[in-house]
Amino acid sequence: MLTDAYDATHNPDGYINLNAAQNTLQQAELLDFLSSRFTLKDVDFTFGDDFSGSQRLLKALARFVNKQFDPIKQVTQEDIVVGSGCGPISEQLLHFIADQGDGVLIPVPYFPGYTGDLMLRNGLKPVAVPVKLEDHFSATTIPLFEAALKQAEADGTPIRAVILCNPHNPLGQCYPKETILAYARFCEEHDLHLVCDEIFAFSIFPSDDVPNASPFVSALSLDLQKEAGCNPSRVHVMYGFSKDFNANGLRAGALISPYNNDILTAVRATSNYMKISGATSVLWSLILEDDAFWLQFLAENRKRLAKAYRFATAWLKFQHIPYFPAYAGHFVSGKSLRPVEEDKGAARDAEMIRRLLAAKVFVGSAAAFAYPTPGWVRITFAMRRDYLVVGLARLESVFELPRYAGLDGEKAQGKNHVLELGEVLEKTAL
Template sequence: MAAANGVMGSALSSPKLSTRGQSALARAGAFIQLANELFQNAYSASNPDGFCNLGVAENSLLHAELVEYYNSKFHLEPVDFTYGNDLSGSMRLSKALARMFNAYFEPVTPVKPEHMLAGAGCSAVLDMLAFHLGDPGDGVLIPVPYYVGFNSDFAARSGMKPVPVAVDESDPFGVHTLKTFEETLRVAEAAGTPIRAVMLCNPHNPLGRCYPRETILAYARFCEEHDLHLISDEIYAFSVFPTEDDEHPAPFVSALSIDFEKEAGCDPARVHVVYGMSKDFNANGLRGGVLVSPHNPALLTAVKSTSIFMKMSTAAAALWSCILEDDVFFPEYIKENQRRLREAYEFTTSWFRFHGIPYSPANAGHFVMADFRQFFTDADAHGRPLPLVEEDKGAARDAAMCRRIIAAKVFVGSAAAFSCPTPGWCRITFAMRRDYLAVGLARLEQLFGLESFGGLAAGMSEGGDGKAQEATLAGGKDHVREVAELFEKTAL
């Protein structure tokens, strides 16, 4: 009998992906499986055995207030159901953002709507920026440790290469780090990777501190000398707060506030600022980002030609505009957000100190880096001996420890994910509801056999069902082991 498609006895075969598609599949398969597990099987009062995510930089400290605010203030206009009145966002948002930058970032040159382009989050903006600043195979210098997302932002579609710069761990924010930049650039270009840009994350992710003005100027001089672009990711600009560790920390200094031509002999057309809605506005899911380049209209025009691929939703633009235009709510919101960030930081660092866990003092962002090397083991979960720390700086023991943490249904940011020079450091996010944070920390205590910190019991009673939050892990051990093995295949 003839086959339904008229072909006798032929075997069907799957269509092939492009070379790019196959490469993406090879890189991302395990990562996507792990991410799906973390998000779809997340801890909650109704799912007490789910994964507790202390690794993703997501601020939920004011979600309740923001839900109430947006539900009472949000409205759409007929234009919001069209492509709008701007290729990348909306004129309303551009005006509101310009007003914000001029009021809070102290720009040397007043920011105008025509100086910026909006997009669907900072990752989308950086992706488009990379596409227009470099060619496949070109490099971007990034001091370590650095935000793991920069790898995909620059490489996934544009094909640029993140080139880690091993700056001095004892003083990663000092002017002297530029000596390491010089050497890294020389080695990279000698190996066939032309360097096109320098990535500055200020406030820094994952270290949670701000760059001094002198260091930003040194970066600019370096970029001018080597004909590079300087990208300043300032997404945590309003998430800066004093702490008991440092009551008078280095303030946030925006690249927009510096006269680069006068102070550094640098063409300001080299300097581009990226900002977004995700972090300071507790809104990772709304996807709002903006590129600001007041002195490079050619770049903005080039990016605008492809901006349809990162176009921000008109609804998200209206939501962001709403809060930016509110001269009463906005400043109070920023003040309260900073207060709660400090409170959450102090709670988390108190937990570290109680257990004798060293940490790197921070005063910005949603996280803190802590040294977990005391929890290294000599063998992995299968009883196989692990290399001595002297052999690989502890990389194998770090990976084994992180797999144990995942198996305990807690996710933290690993040293490998952030290209941290010293394995064993973890990034712990604290900007979340106290009851959720307490459950994650309690699971770490259980995993490592630590004494219970008194503040956790009180924390578990804040904001939810205590019985659910005190539930112990039960069932699904084989499945959890599979997820832990996925961790070995990813850089999370």
């Protein structure tokens, strides 16, 4: 698919990727900024002065974290390890907090990349916690974590950690402070590590769908000992630059653990396996050292994400496709299929994805994200409008949906379509 990607001029029949969580809404501005400032020094052609990034980048990142994450304790560059993305950071961290065969609790649905970070080389088990969508961000879910932990250990899988994705991927909302503290209490009670993935921290936007949205609260900003009785050394934050700054290809992520020098020392010992390049370190340093630029960039990011979300959800509403209301991230989750009792909808979901791939449009499937019920898909909206229009038009074609006039820049005319995608699939006897 990557070698046959859609291009309006050179490859109009290529694949449209509505699955990848990558924001391209301000790439032109980012390119202009970096192109006008990027220079390399002799040290950038060497191993540099720190395997976990560079001293320049660590200093700039610590300063950014102190300004943006409101940490209860000022973060220093000694509290941070930088690697080539949050995936490698996650894998290295998990390697040191759990042993092969151990389990990690993750509420469903969850980012599929965690599965690889846990299983491929670490030999760990993702243990899904069956949280209902409507309750996902509530502290009332903790009994479900208790039950999942008890069952896993009864089955011979010791639990060593919990992963909390905040803002959440794929649901696009933030956890309230009270829920984060409840997670921390749970981890303290059961001697677990709490891994807080905050990679979408500043991809938050105003949404009419969630008028009283919970703001983003970083785990770094909480007095965990005082408010939750939790030893802060068991809580680790991951942050990556790629999502908020429109640059998935400039691979860099950070582990921030101000209260656990032993973990940081261990991860630094293997950081050569995930070292970022000297050039990448320079690029991110340029951004983080320029307060005026990144403040304006993040503000504009919020505006463009809000506009793109409104466009995508207007299409979903027109097609009468239920969706989970969001105000964070690059994506929205829509419910395209009704469960089928015989197979719980799994076979029909798979057939839906095959049809979409045949039409050269890719979305995130329910199976990939471990949705508690089949029929959901994740659609990325943080992309060029002309590309998004082509992707949505292909969805209309696959499911024989009416043309949404908004894709043509015109006002919708006529009666709204009243069939859900599930009804369309039933009529075509998948």
